[in-house]
Amino acid sequence: MVTNRITVSLDEDAQTALDSLSRRTDKPQSEIVRNALTFYTANFEAATTEASANLESYHQMLSSGEHVLLDIDFLHCFLDYVEDEEGEPAPAFVEVADRVASFHAHEYEERFDSLDEILDWLSFCGFLTVRASEGDTYHVVFPTESVKWFMTWFIQQSTQRLPFDIEVEEGVSKAILTEVR
Incomplete structure (x- = not known):
């Protein structure tokens, strides 16, 4: 596997999220970052349009159990x-x-x-x-x-x-x- 190394500056929230995912999944941080980039690329439209705000609201409505x-x-x-x-x-x-x-x-x-x-x-x-x-x-x-x-x-x-x-x-x-x- 050809590897390209990059250096990324993480703020406190991003570092906390990365540490949490690494602990929860028992996967190395580099694998989590690769998976996150792949996921973000596949879901770029939803993540960068006004629809993403709607998706968040729909998620909150449905996950509360109050709506179906x-x-x-x-x-x-x-x-x-x-x-x-x-x-x-x-x-x-x-x-x-x-x-x-x-x-x-x-x-x-x-x-x-x-x-x-x-x-x-x-x-x-x-x-x-x-x-x-x-x-x-x-x-x-x-x-x-x-x-x-x-x-x-x-x-x-x-x-x-x-x-x-x-x-x-x-x-x-x-x-x-x-x-x-």
Whole structure:
């Protein structure tokens, strides 16, 4: 094996990380550095784009056990299952969903200050897309009418403790949401 030697200056955090990995893996530091360079090269796009911040947030959400990945078709299936023949949600579903929204209202009271922040979060979670905004008015697109119903209802319920109201104008799979102070 041809070897090329390089000298690298490590700050305290990097040295601590290298020492820790060496102890945990029982591998020499040079092998760890080679593996790290190979891994970084293979994952360069994710590590150097805005997506890396999203990946970190997704990792935190999933590793906490509080959130799960859900195929969009399953979401549609669940929402279709809780609706009756007229498309109305089952009272038992609404009762449980009210409790979830109430819990989120407490959480959101400490976390968000505007409708923009909430829509950004829910967009990050994959429930909706904000197509345009003008001032405090947002044009929001949902994957289906049932997701639109569920998410506009959830937004209204989970923001009740915030210092603003929300006006909703509904289309089929779109809605215009306006923050009113």
